[in-house]
Amino acid sequence: MIYADHNATSPLRPEAREAMLAVYDMGPVNPSSVHTAGRAARGVIERTRTTLGGAIGSRAEDIVFTSGGTESDSLAVHGAVAGLESKCTLIVSALEHEAIGKAAAHSGAVVETAYLTSAGTVDLEDLASRLKSWDHAAKGTPVLCLMLANNETGILQPVAEAAALVRDAGGLTICDAVQGLGKVPVNVGLLGVDYLALSAHKIGGPQGAGALWHRAGAPLKAVQYGGGQERGLRSGTENVAAIAGFGAAIEAAMRDMPNYQTLGSLRDAMEARLEAEGGVIVTGKGSPRLAGVSNFAKPGFAAETQVMAMDLAGVCVSAGSACSSGKVKRSLVLMAMGADDTLAESAIRTSFGWSTLPSDFDGVADAWLKAAERIIAKEASV
Numbered sequence: 001m002i003y004a005d006h007n008a009t010s011p012l013r014p015e016a017r018e019a020m021l022a023v024y025d026m027g028p029v030n031p032s033s034v035h036t037a038g039r040a041a042r043g044v045i046e047r048t049r050t051t052l053g054g055a056i057g058s059r060a061e062d063i064v065f066t067s068g069g070t071e072s073d074s075l076a077v078h079g080a081v082a083g084l085e086s087k088c089t090l091i092v093s094a095l096e097h098e099a100i101g102k103a104a105a106h107s108g109a110v111v112e113t114a115y116l117t118s119a120g121t122v123d124l125e126d127l128a129s130r131l132k133s134w135d136h137a138a139k140g141t142p143v144l145c146l147m148l149a150n151n152e153t154g155i156l157q158p159v160a161e162a163a164a165l166v167r168d169a170g171g172l173t174i175c176d177a178v179q180g181l182g183k184v185p186v187n188v189g190l191l192g193v194d195y196l197a198l199s200a201h202k203i204g205g206p207q208g209a210g211a212l213w214h215r216a217g218a219p220l221k222a223v224q225y226g227g228g229q230e231r232g233l234r235s236g237t238e239n240v241a242a243i244a245g246f247g248a249a250i251e252a253a254m255r256d257m258p259n260y261q262t263l264g265s266l267r268d269a270m271e272a273r274l275e276a277e278g279g280v281i282v283t284g285k286g287s288p289r290l291a292g293v294s295n296f297a298k299p300g301f302a303a304e305t306q307v308m309a310m311d312l313a314g315v316c317v318s319a320g321s322a323c324s325s326g327k328v329k330r331s332l333v334l335m336a337m338g339a340d341d342t343l344a345e346s347a348i349r350t351s352f353g354w355s356t357l358p359s360d361f362d363g364v365a366d367a368w369l370k371a372a373e374r375i376i377a378k379e380a381s382v
């Protein structure tokens with residue numbers, strides 16, 4: 001099998017597995033317990049907090065562990081809106097993951113859309129002009145939601161520039177860095193954001209662990225109540241093993257980041273072959289992108305059909321726009337970039353990562369070209 005779906009979830013790294021097994025072998029671990037076993041569990045969590053802080057250039061104490069990216073996004077959006085007593089307007093970029101988009105829609109705050117350029121990056125001119133004439137009395141604090149790297153296309157966003165515009169207008173920025181962590185340098189100070197959402201399983205950590213970093217002093221209220229864990233910001237017994245796995249995964253991902261970058265030239269060669277031999281259209285070629293992501297389309301060749309044909313050939317990829325039920329929809333991200341329906345319905349995403357072998361790129365291209373030849377020829381003959 002060739003696994004080219006790292007943006008959906010990355011295989012568990014051996015380092016993460018080992019760290020988790022070590023926790024399971026510790027016996028009962030409740031970090032809130034004051035006895036020896038509890039204190040040992042607390043040690044695991046605090047060491048991981050320090051590791052993660054080191055990876056994103058933050059103080060450990062500004063990190064809240066959660067169950068994953070969705071919860072981190074939700075805590076950022078709902079927690080910021082509550083912290084601002086709803087006196088805010090959310091400016092949500094047109095390419096946000098549903099974990100941000102739906103949290104914003106359910107937050108009770110007014111939501112505006114930040115539009116994209118055809119290059120797939122947020123339109124900074126439009127954002128700047130909007131913020132220049134911002135009516136604070138009527139709209140409250142502007143809160144921008146802008147992801148670091150898009151899950152469908154891998155396109156990197158000008159987060160630091162956008163956050164600076166928002167800061168100058170007295171606003172706040174929530175950055176979903178779930179797909180960027182461990183693949184491009186992430187430094188909260190350089191990004192200038194106020195909240196940063198992270199997830200373990202996109203970098204070879206386990207599912208069930210994530211984190212929200214927030215700038216000290218940034219408005220943030222808890223959205224769930226209970227035992228007051230994580231400084232009262234996320235009640236609930238911590239998933240100690242998953243957090244340990246997250247820590248081991250981030251260490252490995254930081255170590256391997258130069259290797260990840262080498263995927264870019266292999267990806268480019270794969271795209272060049274698919275363009276030349278299969279007539280595909282690649283999205284985001286001219287924009288800064290994650291090295292391991294390629295989103296391409298063959299208009300008229302349904303994304304769902306491509307994904308199934310690739311699966312039969314032993315290659316795991318996904319339609320850029322697959323939702324949690326596995327149903328394929330038209331890609332809203334591509335539509336927001338100005339793509340037409342035909343392109344948006346025929347785009348698939350391949351995403352590579354730490355376990356990828358150089359030969360996987362040819363394997364993906366071979367499988368796609370064979371499937372396209374067979375299916376398109378068959379469709380043409382009926």
Ligand code: PLP
Nearest residue numbers: 068069070097099151178179199
């Ligand atoms: N944000 C982005 C950009 C994502 O790609 C994902 C997952 O696909 C999430 C958030 C949700 O993360 P999790 O699966 O950890 O809840």
